[in-house]
Amino acid sequence: MLADTELPTRWYNIVADMPTRPLPPLDPATKKPVTKEKMSAIFAEELIDQEMSTERWIEIPDQVQDLYKIWRSTPLVRAYNLEKALDTPAKIYFKNEGVSPAGSHKPNTAIPQAYYNYKQGIKHLTTETGAGQWGSAIALASQYFGLDLKVFMVKVSYNQKPYRKLMMNAWGADVIASPSTLTEAGRNVLARDPECSGSLGLAISEAVEMAIKDPEHTRYCLGSVLNHVLLHQTVIGEEALRQMEMTGDYPDIVIGCFGGGSNFAGIGFSFLRGNFTEGRKTRVVAVEPQSCPKLTRGEFQYDFGDVAGFTPLIPMYTLGHNFQPADIHAGGLRYHGAGSIVSQLLKDKLIEAQSVPQLETMAAGVLFSKTEGIIPAPESTHAVAVAIREALKAKEEGTPKTILFNLSGHGLVDLYAYEQYFAGKLNNYEVTDEEIRRTVAQLEKLI
Numbered sequence: 001m002l003a004d005t006e007l008p009t010r011w012y013n014i015v016a017d018m019p020t021r022p023l024p025p026l027d028p029a030t031k032k033p034v035t036k037e038k039m040s041a042i043f044a045e046e047l048i049d050q051e052m053s054t055e056r057w058i059e060i061p062d063q064v065q066d067l068y069k070i071w072r073s074t075p076l077v078r079a080y081n082l083e084k085a086l087d088t089p090a091k092i093y094f095k096n097e098g099v100s101p102a103g104s105h106k107p108n109t110a111i112p113q114a115y116y117n118y119k120q121g122i123k124h125l126t127t128e129t130g131a132g133q134w135g136s137a138i139a140l141a142s143q144y145f146g147l148d149l150k151v152f153m154v155k156v157s158y159n160q161k162p163y164r165k166l167m168m169n170a171w172g173a174d175v176i177a178s179p180s181t182l183t184e185a186g187r188n189v190l191a192r193d194p195e196c197s198g199s200l201g202l203a204i205s206e207a208v209e210m211a212i213k214d215p216e217h218t219r220y221c222l223g224s225v226l227n228h229v230l231l232h233q234t235v236i237g238e239e240a241l242r243q244m245e246m247t248g249d250y251p252d253i254v255i256g257c258f259g260g261g262s263n264f265a266g267i268g269f270s271f272l273r274g275n276f277t278e279g280r281k282t283r284v285v286a287v288e289p290q291s292c293p294k295l296t297r298g299e300f301q302y303d304f305g306d307v308a309g310f311t312p313l314i315p316m317y318t319l320g321h322n323f324q325p326a327d328i329h330a331g332g333l334r335y336h337g338a339g340s341i342v343s344q345l346l347k348d349k350l351i352e353a354q355s356v357p358q359l360e361t362m363a364a365g366v367l368f369s370k371t372e373g374i375i376p377a378p379e380s381t382h383a384v385a386v387a388i389r390e391a392l393k394a395k396e397e398g399t400p401k402t403i404l405f406n407l408s409g410h411g412l413v414d415l416y417a418y419e420q421y422f423a424g425k426l427n428n429y430e431v432t433d434e435e436i437r438r439t440v441a442q443l444e445k446l447i
């Protein structure tokens, strides 16, 4: 752990040090870079400035630093028992982001997003959530700044997964099953299909529509993918750098699971800075599910960030925004694309990507639970699985590697995944090339 006085006071903006900077997001109507004016109807001004910034360091406001202290620093832990179980010469460290009040890394960006909206005089926030990890983080953050929050939660999750909805309610948020009658997008769908169980794309449409309709007092916020979200998550890596220094070790390999890229960026970018500016050679590895392989099998293209086609066109590795991933338990990793910074880094071969089948991830989660005592979120088990792969490789090669991975969250609200796994009801899903070609072919070639 770090003392409060040693906590980071700045976020790290990797764009300043990238050999090739990411291409700009485009306005779908004009195919020209999006303007700040257009984005400011949806997002708070300072968040848009951060989205476009090329400054290396951005100060963390005092009020945000104070709230971070509720759970930060998060522990850096040496996984001695896991090492012993694997009989590996590798040293395995993990950063435990599961200790936040919402149980994941997401409050790291929820707190500053709520703060900048509050500072601008915004009164209401809207967002969408699938299984509820993001919704619960932004609910926690909103109430600290007296913001009223509406969360559009995909109806099927709303009915099947009541616990994060109740967390949001406990933190004062209004949770609405999507499709709803509050928006035109929702009403249109319900008129055609009253039984519609919703989708993330539709929930985004509802949340964005509600924000755009009240330009004076309402804004929308998003929990992953965008540059400013990745920026806020760098508190993880900045802490980890200092904590690794306290151990006397430096990681050869840094690993994060990958949905839209925020916790991966959080643990990885600070160590990439070491590669870019100090001649370090750390491998930084993103881990995705085999059923949603945008990094390992997707194409580098301009695509929409959402299924509905509301966002600007973003240059990204993508499976196409119409790609329908299998219904795996790591719901947070079922996103069709990767943010523009991470995509550029991968294109330039400055980071690596691996995909893992579902049964390997759950087996890794169970081994981790038994050895380190913490039950990981189904998303986080992907990082655990690759840490195990690398530790076993180190054993085979007889090289004492130092491995660091990010434990993005605990799994105590996702035990259903473990229940299904123990009952033998989970499968591995591999996507066919045909499926990927079909959804990628629908994209307009802009690069």
Ligand SMILES: *Cc1c(COP(=O)(O)O)cnc(C)c1O
Pocket (backbone or CB within 6 Å): 104, 105, 106, 133, 134, 223, 224, 225, 257, 258, 259, 260, 261, 262, 263, 264, 332, 333, 377, 379, 380, 408, 409, 410
């Ligand atoms: C949301 C979530 C993820 C995936 O999102 P990223 O933006 O890729 O980090 C991973 N782990 C947990 C615990 C999550 O809640």
